[in-house]
Amino acid sequence: MGKVYGTAAEALDGVLTDGMLIAAGGFGLCGIPELLIAAIRESGAKDLTVASNNCGVDDFGLGILLKTRQISKMISSYVGENDEFMRQYLSGELELEFNPQGTLAERLRAGGAGIPGFYTATGVGTVVAEGKEHKEFDGKTYILERGIRADLAIVKAWKGDTQGNLVYRKTANNFNHPCAMAGKVTIAEVEELVEPGQLDPEHIHTPGIFVQRIIQGPHEKRIEKVTTRAA
Template sequence: MTVCDSIDTALAGIEDGATILAGGFGIVGIPERLIEGLRDKGVRELTVISNNCGVDDWGLGLLLRNRQIRKMVASYVGENKEFERQLLARDIEVELVPQGTLAERIRAGGAGIPAFYTPAGVGTPLEEGREVRVFDGRPYLLERGLTADFALVKAWRADRLGNLVYRRTARNFNPVMATAGRVTVAEVEEVVDVGGFDPDQVHTPSVYVHRVLAAGEVEKRIERRTVRA
């Protein structure tokens, strides 16, 4: 495991055509600095697996605006109008996956499970071209596990071995994605010495983590701010 001293070092090896798992839910718990680094790196033809594609001016929306993403595997279009526009215009390939199925496909990939059956999507267009089997009188669709060349995740803290602790809602897709990348890069707010946090607090063991980038405090946006009148 390497503690990286720059974004370029953290993203080394990501080239055109790479497949990337990007942690976060909406724009909560996303690896902001790593995504900005991908934008600046200029890599293209990316396949990105993420819950959604950020918003128009933040998160994965930055890569979408630059036309760096060839294909998105996601659960929903969300608040990103440019994503919606490119989807409807067929300017981008999009594989929409039920959210629970997406999480399980990533978990399965990280666990070395090539495929599984789920009732989600039976009787919908998702069934087209898929294997369907009946168990106990109920039909199930075959879904493949998901892995990627790189997993980019966001954690609160890491120690110098690469053990990760997530904070609050950043503990969303990040833990399962960290297991499913051939190279997992964790953006964290703080790197501490080994023993700097209780072992019982560890959410992602270091065996899954290859690189850590200490990004410090970053802007934590929300998609919609709701206040009283």
């Protein structure tokens, strides 16, 4: 069967369910799968756990799923500029599992590589280490972190081909590749869709074997913070 779907809603059909764990690529508003996020909002799916570096802003990106109360838990490293994220967390409405940024990236990569867990010194002696197994190697203490294997991964790429091979543009690579690896089902949205053989194999970041569905569409690519200077 082909991997190309006409819309984000069609690509999510038969995959998206209540209560699932979703790995979402992007960093802030850079490289986020905005079309798939909007389709998840329209679907009404609820009680979602989302593993993502942060949660967008109040009115864009994953933030729109917070506003509709569709996310019950975030696995993140940064609350960021999202006031609603902060409010829900501090009021006890939203469960939050904090991860150091590198640990979160490695948890996703490990899950995609079939590695159930790994030891790291990051977080030892902090609240991050509470309730986790501690082990000593060569006189140094490490904690066990579990790999993340998501029910669904949603990612955004610059270019992709109809076989699901993906190329990310510059910093939009960020968490997209490890998220794509971590999904049992991975759906990618791209700005440009080409035929097999049109992508330079040396430039492919995510091989198509990790991607089950792909869509093409227009993207707003909003800037999180616009900074200007005098002429």
